[in-house]
Amino acid sequence: MSQEKIETSSVDRELAVPTRRSRPKRIDGSDQVEPAIRPLSALRSLLNYFGNDDSSTARRAGAFVGFRNAQDGILHCFRTQRNMRIHFIVLVAVLLSGLLLNFDNRDMLVLLFAITLVIVSEMFNTAVEIIVDMVTEHYSPAAKLAKDVAAGAVLLSAMNAIIAGTLIFFGQKKLVQIQEQMRQNTGPDIVQVVVIGVVALALLVIISKLLSNTGSPWHGGIISGHTALGFLLAMTIFFTATNSYIAVLAVLLAVLIAHSRVEAGVHSVREVILGAVIAIFLTSLVFRLMPLVRSWTMHRITSPAAAVHNVGKTSGQLSQNLHRVRESGLDPASSH
Numbered sequence: 001m002s003q004e005k006i007e008t009s010s011v012d013r014e015l016a017v018p019t020r021r022s023r024p025k026r027i028d029g030s031d032q033v034e035p036a037i038r039p040l041s042a043l044r045s046l047l048n049y050f051g052n053d054d055s056s057t058a059r060r061a062g063a064f065v066g067f068r069n070a071q072d073g074i075l076h077c078f079r080t081q082r083n084m085r086i087h088f089i090v091l092v093a094v095l096l097s098g099l100l101l102n103f104d105n106r107d108m109l110v111l112l113f114a115i116t117l118v119i120v121s122e123m124f125n126t127a128v129e130i131i132v133d134m135v136t137e138h139y140s141p142a143a144k145l146a147k148d149v150a151a152g153a154v155l156l157s158a159m160n161a162i163i164a165g166t167l168i169f170f171g172q173k174k175l176v177q178i179q180e181q182m183r184q185n186t187g188p189d190i191v192q193v194v195v196i197g198v199v200a201l202a203l204l205v206i207i208s209k210l211l212s213n214t215g216s217p218w219h220g221g222i223i224s225g226h227t228a229l230g231f232l233l234a235m236t237i238f239f240t241a242t243n244s245y246i247a248v249l250a251v252l253l254a255v256l257i258a259h260s261r262v263e264a265g266v267h268s269v270r271e272v273i274l275g276a277v278i279a280i281f282l283t284s285l286v287f288r289l290m291p292l293v294r295s296w297t298m299h300r301i302t303s304p305a306a307a308v309h310n311v312g313k314t315s316g317q318l319s320q321n322l323h324r325v326r327e328s329g330l331d332p333a334s335s336h
Helices: 002-016 041-049 054-063 065-080 082-100 105-135 141-170 174-184 190-212 225-240 244-263 269-327
Strands: none
Touching: 065 082, 065 105, 065 190, 082 105, 082 190, 082 269, 105 141, 105 190, 190 225, 190 269, 225 244, 225 269, 244 269
């Protein structure tokens, strides 16, 4: 009886204990140790990163050091290099022209990439000039050659941008396509208006702050960037929304943003009004003025063609009438 109990307990023990899975083998035949899986390690690291202690604050501050350094480099190039200021102004002009002419996303991306390549080449040229001036104190043919090569890169990128712009504006009957789009008078793409409008508006605000030496690119300055962005989105909703209550609510939210900038002491009333006026002018230009310009342009284009068609039609009718008169024997020339 005891032997049967021992056998039964041993069987139950074998059934109760699960069999261990064999570990994978290495190439040399030894056991491979599987790493421990910790599913909460990522969440714990994230919570520690956003903690309130001094070490987490230092880590967060260090995460934005690279961004601040890149920002300082771009601002240095803009302040010290005249060509950089020209490139940024051309970038804003191209973005606004593509937005007003209702270019598709492909053409806008090609133009943006071409001009951005010119700006990046100019920044590399500035970096090469700074390094060469730092390591050389006297005239050196090698230093001159390094600067010439960097300047040549800028020239090639500028030529690429000119060729891309020429092909987009004039290649493959592009003017005819633009006229056809203007004839259809279709409304602009909302996503394109928001993206291009935000980029162009941000560049305008930053350029105005740098040229006027007021505030910083992201704080203060002659134009309130927050107010301009708020009114850009609000006026986009105002011109495209079918519900008037939503449009009015969007405008009130933009006014609330402007009031908060004044109450915080970041901007004055004049700076807030200037940002709002720029945003309202830009959105009104896209949604109201440009459709009128398109319709007026198409009327000017189609009017001469219609006049020529009417003249040709009138002359054809006169020739037909003269031919009928001659056939009927009532030709005035034959009577004499």
